[in-house]
Amino acid sequence: MNCNSKESIIDFVLKDENYSLIKQHYINLLLNNFFNEQLKKLLNITRRHKLNYVITTDIASNDYKEQLILLQKTLKQLAIQQVTANDDNYQNAKKMIIITEKSDLNSNISKQELVLVFNKNMVAELDNVDYVDFSNKYDFHVNFFKLLSKTFPEIDVNDFITEFQIFKSNTSDLKEEVTKQVTVNKDKEISEAIETEESITGNNDVVSQDDAAEIVNKTLWGYLFKFNIYTLITALIIAAIVVFTIYKLNYQQQNLISADFVVPHKTVMLKRQKILNIITEKLNSSKEDIKVVAVVGIGGSGKTTVARSYARNISASLIWEINAETKRSLLNSFEELAYLLVSSDEERQELETILNVSDFTKKENRLIKFVTKNIKLHDNWLIVYDNVESFSDIQNYFPSNSKVWGKGRVIITTQNSNIASNSYIKNNNVIMLDKLETEEKFELFTKILYQAEDRQKLSIAEKEKITNFLENIPPFPLDVSTAAYYIRAEKVTYKEYLNNINKNNDSFLENQQDILREVGEYTNTRYNIITLSLAKIIADNPDFKEILLLCSLVDSQNMPKDLLISFKSKDLVSKFIYILKKYSFIIENLNNKEDPSNIGLEVSSFSLHRSMQQISLAYLSKIFEPEExxxxxxxxxxxxTKYSYRVFEQNQDQAVNNIITHLKAFLSHKELLPELAYANISLVTGSYYSVMNDNEKAKMYLENAAKIYVKYSDLREIATNTDTFVLLGRVYSNMGKYDQAQNLLETNLDSLQSYYGSNHPHVAWNAVYLAELYSNIGEYEKARNLLQNTTKIYTTNYGQNHVSVAWSLSSLGNLYNSIGNYIVAEHYLQHSLKIYQDNDGKDNPKNLWILNDLGDLYINMGNYQKAEEMLQRSLVVQKNNGNINNKDKNSNWLLFNLGNLYQEMGQNELAKSYLEKSWQSSKEYYSINSYNTMRNALYLGKTYSSIGAYKKAEELFMPALEFYLKRFGNNHLKYANSLMI
Structure with missing residues (x-):
């Protein structure tokens, strides 16, 4: 064979007829390996989100079972769990539907379902459906990332996709270069064969390529027995290609496994270098193959933070954390580690088999054996067993034999001081996490209470004052930090803080010590600790029980303190927040925390730990009587409801967005809520989205409320019910659903008149919106009669100078403007403007829409100077108040009127600029098939025509004219006006 060097082996391999198959197989191995490395990195992200999915269809054909199994295994590698209809997480799980046959398309595919295509012939059948194509197995990796992106948008996979595509491109470059190398080697061999023939025969005649190739075959005598040494050649092939590939790609595989060791930010964390040095010294000095230390301390002493800080600052190929709080969490941590240790498809299949074992003990034993078999490959690993209650809980999972586990290091964190008597841990390797030194307490306290620059400026007297105060605080990180956060947020003196502790009798440390004394073997779970603390909180003041329920029903983050004060008294709420801090349940938030001037200011909001909130709701639902x-x-x-409307009126974006988050969180507990409570909050949420012009969301929430209200005939609810139907009618109108809007508003008006009588303000409110709808669909006489009546109703109930009268008059003025009676329209609009100014002052931002209406009227009257005055006045005030945006009704109306004005004045470029903005916002606010949007289209089309852009003008004119004809008919004034434009 003449293969006596690496190069000659490679040459031999490259000439083999099966080389292309070997080459493609190895490139696939490279891609699979790189993909698995990316999954390991991605797991650190996905496991924090607790993601679930459900496949809503079954695969009938066995042809696609393999593809489905591969997809399920890959999702499981990322701790993304498949659930069924019987699981608690089913409603929130991401829905997927698999398409393999045409019959699958007969099912009703919703927008919430992502379609997975396993049969390439079905791609052409899909129309307006969001799908991911898994029909080509060679594109599985990239398509899997696409599935994650579409199904779980909270997971950012863009960087992973880019990295994989670059790696795949590099392997393609390798494929091309190796192919070139094959050609070069073959040409070289043929030339050498020709020279050999000439030297043997002495013949200098030209030899053909075919003859030369035959000579090559004859001279390769080793070829006759290459199949007898096939195993050796295969090994050499793989070794040669590995060397070659690494050289070409300059890629060094980093097979690192590490948990996400989260610690507090360095600006508020006590480093505790002394303890870290002790851990380092004990682990480094031990001569055991498996070195073990235990960090022991009471709750709040910082055990977990110390262990994680150590883990973050060492180098090893495997650094992992085991959550040893419960048997389930212990097993889950080992399952995650097992997935990361997988290095081949065979091992992955083995692991899947283990995890499908139903018997817990057998599954546990086989999983441990799998982990120990693979962990030995990682030299000097580190495993942190966090929150161990009793050593017996982790004994089966504990690395006690280096022949089984290999060499490594172990850190155990526990409250259980009895662990010192355990035979697996040397007594002198048990590190008691004692109280903080005076200097450590001072450092931690001042880090939290002051900015860095302010901390440097503390006087000697102030430092002494802080030191004396801290002598009266339990000397542990949780207690010191709680005091610092409380004083910073509540702006109390040190003396007041100490008095508060004394009044409540029990400090946080004492409560934790009580827990430790009661549980003996420290088998208490997080739930037990929290519920015991909740019981003591409620015992302190029974009124706290209702506040706790409020806090459990809204979102856990950024709870406004004034929401609680609206529920109970300010003093009670202050005591409530204090006692929550005492049990370390909350983290306070200040507005503009980066601003040093906010240090010590009143708490504006606070956040609960999510686990505490969830357990709290479960606990409270049990201790309350059902009726209570x-x-x-x-x-x-x-x-x-009341608080939200108050926030809406204040119109501060941050506060509004925050309360909407709390409303949606409240609605997420539908199974616990009385129907009418659910409907009322749905109404509030829907009204917000209606004002924000998010018609789809407004429709969803308002329809949810309406479905409940129609079930109740209790007339006491009539006002709330009708609010819902009026708002829903407006939403339908904005979306161009005029028939639905008309039916809903007319039916609702009849109900109101039957209950309240004909002269009630609720009747007038509904009637104004119905009149606006009539005007939009050309029913002017109906609109006029309604508005004249609403003006009388409001005047009778509120007097002539009330803003409700002004609102009705403005609607009446706009109606007369629509039918061309400009003198009457001006009278009503000017009268309306005067009432608004008398009530709210001149140019109040919330009433500027009346200036827009007057600007439109003066355009129609041909008084362009007065029109421009009104519209520019409105524009200036809106800009000064930040109210110009693309999804605001008044802004849209203003932009349209300015465009219309400058078009009439012959300033076409300026008109085009305003009308294009108005056209875009109309489509977003009203929908494409609404009257206002099509009116925009007509006027923008007219401007395009004026500047010679006839094609653009035609694209707008044709659908708009078709809309006007269909909506109003060919004998209607609005249709006639549209033709004249």
């Missing part, structure tokens, strides 16, 4: 529980939820719903 429902009564308090109704009170919470009423509170949220």
């Amino acid at each position: 529980f429902q009564t308090i939820i109704k009170k919470v719903a009423d509170l949220l």
